[in-house]
Structures are given as structure tokens and as C-alpha cells.
Amino acid sequence: MNELKTVKDLVYRADKLYGDGVFVREYRNKSFCDTSFSEFRKMCDSVAVWIKENFTGNVHIALAGSTSLGYLVSALGIQVSGNVAVPIDTANSAERIADEVNRSDSEALFLDGSHIGDAEKISRLCPNVKYFVSISGNYDSMLSLDQILSQYSGLVPETDVKESDLSAIFFTSGTTGQSKGVMLSHGNLIDNTTCHKDPNYVGKKMLSVLPVHHVYCFTCDILCSLWNGVTVCVNDSLMRIPRNLKLFQPEFTTFVPMIASTILSKMEMAVQKTGISEEEAKKQIFGDNFEIIFSGGAYLSPEVTKGYKKFGIEISQGYGMTECSPRICTGEKNCKNAESVGKIVDRCEVKIVDGEIWVKSKSVMQGYYKNPEETAKSLTPDGWLMTGDLGHMDSEGYLYITGRKKNLIILSNGENVSPEEIENKFAVFAPVKEIVVYADGETITAQVYPDPEYTSSDIKAEINKKIEEVNSSFPSAKRIQKVIFRDTEFPKTASRKIIRAEVI
């Protein structure tokens, strides 16, 4: 096999290059359970043979679960068979899972232990699903992955998978409306997996903590580890990140900013209260080998980056979206500019059109599943993805994000003001818990929810002083002219994002 074009090629390449090296490491019953790259390929083959025997034609198969060896074998087994994996958010209710199973035309559903209880209900709501498969554990009424793996052990599927074949449908939530199914081909995923020349990571370990139904985790943690010969250490629960960092002693991990902030505070608190050195605090929390955190998914304050630097840990920001498999920019070691969201990845063209970031690359999605109207709103006929994000880039290929296009304030004098650019200045200012900036007519207005936990003799005065300070750093058109204090939180979506439309 000379060329790497599909997820199947990637799984087979990893077997050939890294063979007995550890691909997945789990901690179960107080001991490590390792699976090699070779064993993993064989398990994927077994799942693929089962699919080939039980379905005709191209089939979509949904998965609801968190990261585990079983989940990864199931998802990649589906892709190795040339069929389509549909990862679904585990936090969803049974009704929402059923809705996404139906809208993606899935004909089978793999479920992990936490959703087994929902199987009957989902089965009633999804008449087209022929098989329910338990990813973890055996149940009388249900086929299990263990049964498939033992029954089809050692068999190799006969499949002809093409680069342009659909490989996965990932649902994006968005702040409004129904979730949309993003169609990614094998070519999309492979292009994104190989879009950045990583240093030699062979044999290194990464702790995978993000939800695997997000393409950020799926590509950057799972597919990139297959590509680079990295061991994926499975973080079995969000609450066990500190324990698992110590246990697995990884070299790197991917975080979202909220997790990064909590762990940083924990290290700062350890130094402050116990008087240990920064180096000791880093060792206590991150273990002996730790080098770098990759952050994505939301705005990372430069203050957090600076905070980690004190402990000798680099935190590198990236940028992407599900529609782009997901990386558009990637963080790198020794990134020169903490304000940027990283450097544009290889083979990716970026241009700025009326302030909006447009992207063209082999990673850009095929479209939204059965949703041509929304596809036309995001993709131009000549293949540019209109990201909806506002920003600019510099001559060295670093990209900077200033806000979302739909939130942009356009004043009658033609001045454009991005509310996020102003709001982000308050990201690490303790007296402000939440802030939303918008235009009330021509007046730039800030609604502020002061932190009720913050103890101060005059919190409003402190906030007003900070606003003056922030204002002085902006040209006059971007200055906050009116402040409204509120005593309740802003209305939020299920994923805790502020619903701006209800504020303004």
C-alpha cells in the first residue's frame, strides 16, 4: 500500500508501521489494558466483516458513547468497511438520539453502557434500525461488540473504499435551530489528519479527554495518533483528568479553555498554599513527561497562556470547525504569537472576504446531509467554506479571530464593531461573570452580570474603571458608551452558550 487516501488505509498503515506499539491504553480494574496498532486493525476488520455480512449496499451506522477501545473499534470498523459512521452526542436524551439516528438514515446503533437503558425507547422511535449493538458489556436482549469480535476474529473484509466516499456524519449543534449533519469523506478526514507536520511523536502518549462525537477529538486525538504512532490514553471521566494525568504520564493533551483554566488555578493554588515550586506543581499535576496542551473549541485568553508559561507548560491554540474536519489553523510548539489562533495548516487556502474568513481545502465538507439550503449558505459554488467568523491574517500565515459575523455591529457611519473583541477583554476580569456587548441604536452598550461571589465594597465602581481602561485601548467607535448592570445570568442554550438574540 503506497498511498494514504482513506481511513482504512490509515488503520492498515498504522499496523504496518507501528505494529506492536500501544495504540489504545485504558485503565480498568486498577490496571492498564493496552491494545496494539496491529490488534486494533484486526478488531476493525472483524467489525467490517460483520457489517458486510449483515447489510447490503452503503449503510449509515450511528454510535452513542464516550471514548473507549470498543467505541473506537466500532467507529473505525464502520469506516474500514467503507460505510458511514454517525457519532451522536452522549449527553442527548433518548428522543434526541433517536431524532439524529432517523435524520441520518442510520440502520444500526452502537451504544455504550450509559445508554443501554434507552435502547428500548430508541428502538420504538427508530423503526429502520435493524441492529442495536452493545459496545461495553453483554446483555441477553442485544448483540454485543464482544460477540462480533469473537465470531469474526481473524477475518479480513473485502472492501473497495474510495477517497471521495462518505466516511462520517458529525452533527453540529449551533446556537439556533436544529442540529445539522456535516458530511465528511475519507479524503476530508485524511487531508485534515495529515495537514500539519508534527514533530516525531512515535511512542509518545496523549491523554484524550474531549468528547469523541466531536470531530476535533476524532481527528486530532484519534486519527492523528494513528498517523503519528501515538498512544491514546483514554480519560474515562471528566472528573478524573487530574488522576489520569498522573496515572498515564502523557506528553500532551487536547483541552478546551474551561478545562485548561481549572487545572491552571489548581496549580496556582498549590504553589500559593503549600509553597512548592512551579516545577514541583507541574510535576504533581501533569506528571514527569508533560510538554504541551493543544487548545481549541472556544476563545483562549492570553492570560491563561501566560499562566501556563510560568509552569513551563506550553498551551497552543488552534482553530477550526466541524465543516472543515476540523482544523484550519493549528497550534504548534514555540508559537510566536499568543494572540493568534495558530498557523494556517498545509494545503489550506484562506482569504478574507468583507472581513469574513473563507476557507478552501480538501478538508472542507461535502455538505450538510439532506440539507441543500443550509449547504448553499455555507459553501460557495466554487468550493469556498464561509466560516461565519471574522478575522485577519498576517504575512507569516498566522490567523486572528475577532468575532462572529452574525454578531457584528454595523454602525450607520459604516464602522464595524465586533462585540466579541470587546467582550474578550473581560474574560479574566474576576468582577465580571458575564458580559454581552451590542448596539442599542447607535450606542455601543454592555450588559454586565457582576460575579455574585466576588467580594468588593463597590463592585460596580471596579467594573466601570475596567470599562474605562478597555475603552482607552480602542478607537472611539469601539468604545462602550452605556453600561447596564443585571442581577441574573444571561439566558443560555443547553450547551451553556449565551443566547444573544434574547439579550439584545
Added chain:
Amino acid sequence: MFEKIKEIICQYVEADPSEITPDSKFRDDLGFNSYDIMCMLGDAESEFDIEIGQEDALKCSTVGELADYFSKLTQD
């Protein structure tokens, strides 16, 4: 149990241990965010050598409720 939980709490938030009572609420009184709580539960698991059910533990809104929940687990 209560004293040990207090120690773990103080690894996450700026709180005066003498002011933490069984009625102290994690979010409203101690200023925990949702992820701080998760991390603290993980530390408690290691400290007491128990296996915590995330959903059950997150139902505990006060320090006292969590201490009772942990006590039950350690007895089992």
C-alpha cells in the same frame, strides 16, 4: 470525612477552611464552576479509594451532602 473534603475543596477555591460548614453550597457559597466540581470529585475518588457515580455525586449541592454520600460509599 468532612475535614478531608474541606482540604480537597481548598485545593480548588480560595476559601477559608474555618468558614466551610456542612451547609456550604459548592456553587453559591464556595464559587465552584461545573468543571471545578468534577475535578474535585476525581481527587476525592483517589483520596478515599472509592468509585463515584458522577450523576449521583453531582446531585449533592452542599459539602455535608457530599460527605454523607462518600461515607455511604466507604462503608460499602
